[in-house]
Amino acid sequence: MDERVDEKILDFINEAEEKELRKDITNGLVKINNKFYEFEETEFFDGALKIYIPNTFEDMSEESRKFKYPSENRPEIIKCNEDGSIAITLKIIDSPLDDDHIEEIKGIMKLITQRLNPANIYFDEGIIEVDKKNIGYFDYKSSAIDDFLYNVMFFLEFQGKTLMGTFSCGYSEYKQWKDDIVFQILKTIKINKEVCSENN
Known part of the structure; x- marks a missing residue:
């Protein structure tokens, strides 16, 4: 049998296996860029x-927070991998929001990021x-x-206010x-509505 065909079959099997492994973050190990992650609610x-994130992600150290997010207005929650190169953040903005104005806040925040960094490339x-x-x-x-970074910003209504979250990783890992x-x-x-109403 032709060696190249053999390799192609192996590549196909490997790709199929990786796709299987990458399928569902709520169910077992997930392979991302040759590393295995287990996600936990x-x-x-x-x-x-509540949100599923890798169970190895920890709170970013105070020193790294100040370096990576120099503004005093940095997110309250910053969970990251060992070297801080992949991070998930959450921040409550004291600005009223309801479900009908999500499109609007998304547009405003995109405009702000464009103005702050005109070199950003949007997808x-x-x-x-x-x-x-x-x-x-x-x-x-x-x-x-x-380096270049890949970023996702997301927004939702939370306890009547704006919850802003981000995901970021090195651009080489983004795909x-x-x-x-x-x-x-x-x-x-x-969103646990019972807890939300207790907190309000």
């Missing part, structure tokens, strides 16, 4: 919000419905000190995160 804001944007809530998002490529994982993460967002 994690509670934030005293249990009012997709839209609104998805998750757990009967609208979540607006857009994604883009930005430059960091020594598998974007193709398979980031939107799965967004689709696991759940």
Whole structure:
């Protein structure tokens, strides 16, 4: 049998296996860029919000926070991998929001990021419905000190205010995160309405 054909078959099998492994973040190990991650439903804001993130992600150190997010207005929650190169952030903005104005806030935030960094390259944007809530998002490529980054920003109404979240990773890693994982993460967002009403 031709060696090249053999290789092609092996490539096909490997690709199929990887796709299998990358399928569902709520069910077992997931392979992303040759690393295995196990995602776990994690509670934030005293249990009012739940979202699946890798169980190895930890709170970013104070020093790294100040370096990576120099503004004093940095997110309250920053969960990241070991070296801080992949991060998920959540921040409540004290600005009223309801489901009907998600499109509007998405447009405003995109405009702000464009003005702050005109060199950003934008890809997709839209609104998805998750757990009967609208979540607006857009994604883009930005430059960091020594690398390019892939970023997803997302917005939803939370306790009557604006919840802004981000996902970021090195641009060289973006394809598998974007193709398979980031939107799965967004689709696991759940708001615990009972806790929300207790907190209000």
